[in-house]
Amino acid sequence: xxxxxxxxxxxxxxxxxxxxxxxxxxxxxxxxxxxxxxxxxxxxxxxxxxxxxxxxxxxxxxxxxxxxxxxxxxxxxxxxxxxxxxxxxxxxxxxxxxxxxxxxxxxxxxxxxxxxxxxxxxxxxxxxxxxxxxxxxxxxxxxxxxxxxxxxxxxxxxxxxxxxxxxxxxxxxxxxxxxxxxxxxxxxxxxxxxxxxxx
Numbered sequence: 001x002x003x004x005x006x007x008x009x010x011x012x013x014x015x016x017x018x019x020x021x022x023x024x025x026x027x028x029x030x031x032x033x034x035x036x037x038x039x040x041x042x043x044x045x046x047x048x049x050x051x052x053x054x055x056x057x058x059x060x061x062x063x064x065x066x067x068x069x070x071x072x073x074x075x076x077x078x079x080x081x082x083x084x085x086x087x088x089x090x091x092x093x094x095x096x097x098x099x100x101x102x103x104x105x106x107x108x109x110x111x112x113x114x115x116x117x118x119x120x121x122x123x124x125x126x127x128x129x130x131x132x133x134x135x136x137x138x139x140x141x142x143x144x145x146x147x148x149x150x151x152x153x154x155x156x157x158x159x160x161x162x163x164x165x166x167x168x169x170x171x172x173x174x175x176x177x178x179x180x181x182x183x184x185x186x187x188x189x190x191x192x193x194x195x196x197x198x199x
Contacts, residue, residue, distance in 0.1 A: 072117040076124040
């Protein structure tokens with residue numbers, strides 16, 4: 001009986017060790033599956049979150065508008081003078097035009113905030129002046145706006161002339177390559193309207 005009890009004990013020990021190994025394998029397998037599931041979940045979450053981030057150009061304009069609105073709030077409180085070095089609206093419009101069409105909707109609200117802040121700053125800084133200084137301030141603002149408008153018109157005229165010149169140069173070069181137009185006739189071996197042999 002002593003040997004049979006030894007055999008039973010050894011069988012029990014082997015079975016308990018084997019079942020313990022299977023339990024530890026199951027634990028490790030469940031841990032690995034849980035870890036992989038967490039990693040997949042994190043990847044999906046980060047890709048979803050990344051899909052809602054704003055493009056660089058939009059983020060840049062958002063931050064620039066925020067800075068300008070803060071500066072204009074200081075102007076409205078008369079902490080800094082009204083005409084202090086803010087970007088011209090023409091520059092803002094150019095930045096807006098430089099943004100790809102599909103992102104412009106995202107910055108229209110910011111441009112509205114900017115316009116409102118400019119109007120508020122102009123109005124509040126004007127009425128914060130003593131009544132005796134308001135007329136001189138209004139004259140100064142009108143002259144500054146006229147100067148900006150003149151500069152803008154001159155810049156646009158120069159840009160338009162440059163575009164027209166570039167278009168004319170491009171069209172002349174194209175006519176020269178194609179042999180079309182009157183400047184291509186009357187020269188070369190086939191002058192006089194002949195197009196060559198058989199023509």
